[in-house]
Amino acid sequence: MTFSIVARQGDAHGIAVASKFLAVGAVVPGARLGVGAVATQSFARVAYLDELLGRLAAGEPADEALAAATALDEGRETRQVGVVGVGSAATFTGSECNVWAGGVARDEGDTAYAIQGNILTGPEVVEEMERAWHATAGQPLARRLLAALVAGDAAGGDSRGRQAAAMYAVEPGAGYDACGVLADLRVDDHADPVTELGRLLSDWEMYFGKPEDVEPLEGDLAEEVRERLAHAGFSDADVATALADWAGNANYEARLSPDGIDRRVLEALRATTSR
Template identity: 60%
Template sequence: MTFSIVGRSADGQSLGIAVASKFLAVGAAVPAAEAGVGALATQALANLAYRPQGLALLRTGTAAADVVAGLTAADPGRAERQLGVVGPAGPGATYTGAECFAWAGGVAGDGYAIQGNILAGQAVVTEMERAWLAAPALPLARRLHAALAAGDAAGGDRRGRQSAALFVVRRGAGYGGLSDVEVDLRVDDDPDPVTRIGALLSLWELYFGKPDPATLLPLEGPLADEVREHLAALGHTDLAAWAGVENLEERLVDGAIDPLVLSHLRTAAG
């Protein structure tokens, strides 16, 4: 009923999961991750106990394949389970029980595990892996979504579409630097959830992405005058106050302005 990818960023610091299914609110059941520890997806007849148990094993330094072996060996319902695990280093691991509904299967490699059941066919997993391997330079959230979108385009869940989720962790990467949850997006009930998750990710990048130092514009001269004029037109005298109203405070930099913030300001001021 579900296809997912569990992955690790190229620098090893981010871990995450992307998942889609003909199932209500799949993000509430499948993904689990902890920064610096690992990530996993439990699906098919999902065993939600795999989530805390798997993370506990990963905290001890247990390799992904051994986590999969340990969880499934202790589970009398393993024939109907599916599981993908990635640790902070090394290859990922995937498991498909013999009684999962066809098509069911998975593939794993260095830093990733891909799996699905009740799929349109093996091409779903094949295309997900192809998309993952083709984009090593992308931020993890974008790379995971690219793989999920490739699986969706290849037919995805053969019963149809309903929900999707994207969950990424990285130490200190959450809002204000006070959380390890970098991205936590869910579409619980939608006719095109993978596309919708992609749109939400674009909004996340606008509101919570960090500005690129190479693109920052010095807030001086004519540009500073323009910014003041736009702020005045919107009833503000302070850029930080306006950015707070617009939820763009994560993109503020002293003495400069992010081009994305400037574009948003120009649009808002008309």
């Protein structure tokens, strides 16, 4: 009933999942900073999340942790699980999972992934997700997770249809107040949940992402920014102070930089103000 990707890139770990199942993000994903990530699905056993993350934290490789956890579960043949640790990846599909069901896991050094799904239209869903993961090498983890989910959805996804999608990812220093949450997004009930998840990810990046492509507030750019802020009701002798006031009002304070103006903040300012 679900397809997911669990992955690591550098110090970041995360999961993206979609399903014809209400609020799938409340059940499937789990991740822990510096430890790994887990997806439990197909008659999901939510206890696997803490169990497997605990085993990974204790130093067990993903394949050993998964084998040990499933061996203790009498319902394992109905389950599907993906696990990625600091240096390993593993996937499990029980023999009683509804067809089509299967998965793939790879550890590629700086990156690793486990992709799995059940009640899918066919193996092409997993194949296209894996292809999308490799095609987006070099992009941030959250973007690669989304690309894999989009590819799986386009390939057919859940054979019963669409309903929910989610993403949960962690990385040291990421997120609001550097809390370590790289992405925490859920689309609980939607006609096109994967597309909606992509929209939410863009907003998340805007609100909680770090400054990028910063330009100094000098010359013509400083004058443009000053005029736009004044038209929006934010005037100050110091353009950086006026910008901070406007950005705080718009909840863009995470993207403020002492070196100038962030590219996406500038785009938002231009889109919402006049000169």
